[in-house]
Amino acid sequence: MILDQKLEKLHNILKNLRSVAVAYSGGVDSTFLLKVASDVLKDKVIAVTATSSTYPERELNEAKKYANEFGVKHIIIVSEELEIEGFSKNPIDRCYYCKKELFTKIYKVANENGIEYVVDGSNYDDLGDYRPGMIAAKELKVISPLKEAQLTKQDIRELSKKYDLPTWNKPAFACLSSRFPYGHEITEGKLKMVERAEELLLSLGFRQVRVRHHGDIARIEVAKEEREKFFNLKTLDLIGEKLKEIGFTYVTMDLLGYRTGSMNETIKKV
DSSP states (O other): OOHHHHHHHHHHHHHHHOSEEEEOOSSHHHHHHHHHHHHHHGGGEEEEEEEOTTSOHHHHHHHHHHHHHHTOEEEEEEOOGGGSTTGGGOOTTHHHHHHHHHHHHHHHHHHHTTOOEEEOOOOGGGGGSOOTHHHHHHHTTOBOHHHHTTOOHHHHHHHHHHTTOTTTTOOOOOOGGGGSOTTSOOOHHHHHHHHHHHHHHHHTTOOSEEEEEETTEEEEEEOGGGGGGGOSHHHHHHHHHHHHHHTOSEEEEOTTOOOTTGGGHHHHTO
16 A cells, blocks of 8 residues: 555544544654644544653653644643552553553543544554553554554654654654563652663764663663764763763663664563
8 A cells, every 4th residue: 555545544534533532642653643633633633641750751842842833732631650550560561551541541531522532643563563552452442543544654754754743753752661671660760760861862962762771780772873972982981970870880782772672572582
């Protein structure tokens, strides 16, 4: 299916839904979905963003900015994952409990605003990774229009550029709880360590960044093409010293660089 056909299919899916509440993070996928939904359904669209200790303030501010630019009603709710029983223990199905809580709250907001359906930004590529959150979405009948239209991440970036969206080349982002190995406890303090460490790397010009929290060890992942930036003694010293100040004892770089779902690599070995 060519790109224009996929886009037409997306339009038809949204038209048939009539009114939607978009689970909106401000990322590449949900921003594209919100833009198209607002074009197709006009005022029958709302954006719902959840704040929590796993969601950096930087991302929240961008979500507010983009929703305002689209002229879409934007509702911000609190969905604190650490309060969900068992979440902080970080089981392999952690995302299931998070998404179940999130989508349940978004449905409540949708009902209060006379909206029929809840939609999320899952895309066609998401079918190829371990994503327990998709089980919660299916159980709660959340619709994934991008996935139904067979739009891949690359398709969405290409169309976002065509729409002149500021997110067309935005690095991929996942909630901060994804920085911890399964079974390692997640706390608000540890989340703050990760957020501060990633903000430092972003301030130094790195674009695609993950700081994985392995107890005393910080394992840094950056985009493959950005790895060479580390081979500067001043840069190495600065990052090492700052991450130690943040609370890590040892600071390491993953030689293979950033890759989606790297924390899921241990699951495949079980």
